[in-house]
Amino acid sequence: MKKLIVYTSVTGFTKQYVQWIAEATGADVIAMGELSKVDVSSYPVIVYGGGIKAGNIRGLKKFKRSVDLTHRKKVIVFATGGAPNTDEIMKKIIKQNFTHEEAATFDFFYFQSGLNYERMKKIDRCLMAIYRKVLGLKKGKNATEKGTSQALMHSYDYSDKDHILPLVTMINEA
């Protein structure tokens, strides 16, 4: 069955996950900006991946506007982000990015990645600096906020190929 992965990646984390998934599934891959180059309608299985920015999955709105997702065998969305993979984080991302109907019909995965200050856009580096400052000044931080505050100080990479296994199984069994 033909499968396509469409992705948006600014600092490379999502692209790395896409490469791992493509190797394991034989899926075709296209960056969101090149979507017009493929006949998307010929893919029964379609995957979208993007990094998270302030809770929003980058490029997902545009992807949903650009691609007719009805009558697909499977629609899978995955997000990469600096935060650890917890039920709470998953629920927040789903609530912020999907309608009830989408949440019921799409499959969603979240993979922890990291932060790469060197590859970030200048505007994003500035946003991170502001966020660091605000969080640093916050009094009575809870454990999660303390951890985030520390994590934001430097680039880091917790990407792990093993995270993709459930998604790969789902694609291969579709």
Ligand SMILES: Cc1cc2nc3c(=O)[nH]c(=O)nc-3n(C[C@H](O)[C@H](O)[C@H](O)COP(=O)(O)O)c2cc1C
């Ligand atoms: C401006 C900015 C905002 C971010 N916001 C979040 C966030 O809300 N939650 C999160 O888990 N990670 C957040 N991150 C981390 C990115 O989601 C993470 O680095 C992601 O893997 C980037 O994907 P990419 O390298 O494919 O662009 C943020 C990063 C930047 C630069």
